[in-house]
Amino acid sequence: MAVSPLYDYTLRLADNALILGHRLSEWIGHAPVLEEELALGNIALDLIGEARALYAYAGSVEGKGRDEDALAYLRDAREFRNVLLVEQPNGDFAATIVRQALYAAFVYPLWRALAASKDKTLAAIAAKAEKEAAYHLRHSAEWIIRLGDGTTESHRRAQAALDQLWPYTGELFEVDPIEESLIANGVAVDPRTLQSEWNHTLDDCLAQATLDRPSNRWMQTGGRRGRHSEHLGHLLATMQFLQRAYPGATW
Amino acid sequence: MVTAENLRERAWRAAAGVVDPEIPVLTIADLGVLRDVRVAGDTVEVTITPTYSGCPAMRLIESEVGEALRRAGIGSFHVITMLSPAWTTDWLSADGKRKLAEFGIAPPTSTAMRRALFTKERVPCPRCGSRETERISEFGSTACKALYRCRSCAEPFDYFKCH
Numbered sequence: 001m002a003v004s005p006l007y008d009y010t011l012r013l014a015d016n017a018l019i020l021g022h023r024l025s026e027w028i029g030h031a032p033v034l035e036e037e038l039a040l041g042n043i044a045l046d047l048i049g050e051a052r053a054l055y056a057y058a059g060s061v062e063g064k065g066r067d068e069d070a071l072a073y074l075r076d077a078r079e080f081r082n083v084l085l086v087e088q089p090n091g092d093f094a095a096t097i098v099r100q101a102l103y104a105a106f107v108y109p110l111w112r113a114l115a116a117s118k119d120k121t122l123a124a125i126a127a128k129a130e131k132e133a134a135y136h137l138r139h140s141a142e143w144i145i146r147l148g149d150g151t152t153e154s155h156r157r158a159q160a161a162l163d164q165l166w167p168y169t170g171e172l173f174e175v176d177p178i179e180e181s182l183i184a185n186g187v188a189v190d191p192r193t194l195q196s197e198w199n200h201t202l203d204d205c206l207a208q209a210t211l212d213r214p215s216n217r218w219m220q221t222g223g224r225r226g227r228h229s230e231h232l233g234h235l236l237a238t239m240q241f242l243q244r245a246y247p248g249a250t251w
Numbered sequence: 252m253v254t255a256e257n258l259r260e261r262a263w264r265a266a267a268g269v270v271d272p273e274i275p276v277l278t279i280a281d282l283g284v285l286r287d288v289r290v291a292g293d294t295v296e297v298t299i300t301p302t303y304s305g306c307p308a309m310r311l312i313e314s315e316v317g318e319a320l321r322r323a324g325i326g327s328f329h330v331i332t333m334l335s336p337a338w339t340t341d342w343l344s345a346d347g348k349r350k351l352a353e354f355g356i357a358p359p360t361s362t363a364m365r366r367a368l369f370t371k372e373r374v375p376c377p378r379c380g381s382r383e384t385e386r387i388s389e390f391g392s393t394a395c396k397a398l399y400r401c402r403s404c405a406e407p408f409d410y411f412k413c414h
Contacts, residue, residue: 035388035398042390049305053334124335128304131337131414132394138368139389201368 007061008081008178009188010122011071012224014054015082017129018072019232020103021047022239023090032093039139043100046132053125073243077232084223085168087232094147094157098165101140105201106172108133109194118186141205148209155210162206163214170219172198255290258325262295263288265323269315272308273393276354279312283342286333295320295328300338302414303394340414352377357399357410374410376401386410 024044031037055068066074085103090096111133114126147158173191175183182188206213222228242249266288267280279285279299287298297316301309313330320328340359343351348358357377375382381403388398396409 035390038392038398039388039390042394045305045307045394046303047305049301049303053304120335124337125304127337128301128334131339132304135389135412141368142389204368 003062005178005182006119006187007058009182010054010058010061012081012083013122014051014058014071015080016086016103016107017047017054018051019080019082019235020086020100021045021051022235023086023088024096024100026090027096036093040096043136043139046129046136050125050129050132053128057121057125069243073240077228077236078226080228080232080236081224081226082232083168083171084220084229085165085171087223087229087235088165088168089231091161091164092157094154095161095164097140097143097147098158098161100136101144101202101205102165102169103172104133104137104140105198105205106169106191106194108137108201109197110189110191113189113194117188122187137201141201144205144211145209148206148211158209159211162211166214166216167218167220170216171221171223174221174224176224258293258295259288259290261323262290262297262320262325262328265319265325266297266316269312269319272311272315274351274354274356276350277347279316281344281347281350283338283344284312285316293327295325296331297328298331298333300333300336302338306394338414340411343411351411355408356396357408359411359413361413372410372413374399376404376406377408378406379404384408 021044024040024047027040028037028044031040051072052068055071059066059068059071085099088095088099108130111126111130115123115130117123117126144158147154149155173195175191179188179190183190203213223232266285267278269279269285271277271279271282271284274282282302284299284302285297286300287296289296289298297320299309299312299316309332313332316330317328320326343359351358355377357374360372360374371386373382374384374386376384376399379401381401383402384399385402386397387400387407390396391398391409395411395414397412398407399410400407
């Protein structure tokens with residue numbers, strides 16, 4: 001049952017950041033080169049840091065005494081509110097980079113707009129996250145150009161990743177009744193207002209990368225309402241293992 | 252007699268001496284992580300702000316500020332972490348920038364601002380001063396640094412990026 005629109009909205013932002021941060025952390029020890037090992041680890045750290053601040057706030061809005069750990073480790077897949085895009089498996093390096101660029105091109109203007117939210121806590125978190133997202137976007141966009149405009153093989157993989165992940169981008173711009181009142185009150189950002197900047201960023205990047213923008217065919221949806229792909233359960237099984245095996249364990 | 256102002260100064264000096272665990276040539280005052288020290292009654296309130304959302308050093312900095320205050324004979328204190336206004340490299344002190352360069356880390360080249368997606372920053376080499384440098388990676392050993400290489404002296408170096 002919904003606690004409050006503000007709780008749900010904050011949780012969605014937090015879950016996106018945590019799940020993508022966790023996905024990126026899966027690369028640690030496996031990245032193709034040392035520099036990317038550091039880069040993906042750093043981006044993961046930024047995202048998990050953003051998630052922590054958002055979970056702490058969601059917990060205080062909820063008012064049931066749940067802290068960031070309770071929200072991250074003690075909820076099951078159906079209670080997660082992240083978009084499907086961020087839970088998609090890492091795949092090859094191209095798939096990870098394309099997923100990152102699709103997400104970063106969306107959250108960069110989202111954080112910028114949310115920094116002007118009437119909710120002071122969300123505004124403060126957003127103002128920090130915007131600066132981080134700027135680097136994440138530049139990192140992934142430059143890689144898309146390198147891969148797309150690189151070898152036949154890197155081009156093929158980047159295009160395949162783009163085609164595979166594109167149907168998950170429609171969900172980023174959805175608005176539901178939970179958000180409508182928050183948007184009207186100047187607390188939440190209407191994601192539809194971010195669509196043209198997102199289009200522009202990607203079109204510019206894909207053109208330089210000599211990649212084709214997939215057509216907007218049927219789009220996947222459901223993550224924001226707790227209907228996830230099978231991948232999220234596997235991710236949580238790893239991420240939440242310690243708290244499941246040893247409930248209440250602390251450092 | 253301990254006046255509030257005198258206590259505040261003692262607390263500031265103690266907190267300002269805490270160094271960043273990852274860049275030990277800089278104090279948290281040089282970095283602009285130490286935002287404020289206040290006295291309320293006989294309790295000291297120290298406000299710090301994280302450089303990046305996920306900065307893993309924050310908890311350590313918080314406990315080291317506590318240690319420094321205790322060493323200065325201050326037992327009653329709170330350390331508060333504040334997110335807003337968001338930390339920026341514009342808060343790095345001039346002294347801090349000089350110490351960074353001497354340590355081999357290129358300091359931020361300009362004031363923080365929103366950039367076009369693919370702008371390139373010209374970063375002088377902290378060792379030989381050459382401007383013929385290139386970025387190897389947007390991310391370095393910590394969130395606040397990027398990896399660069401000097402084409403003149405061939406040395407790799409860290410760049411404390413604008414934020």
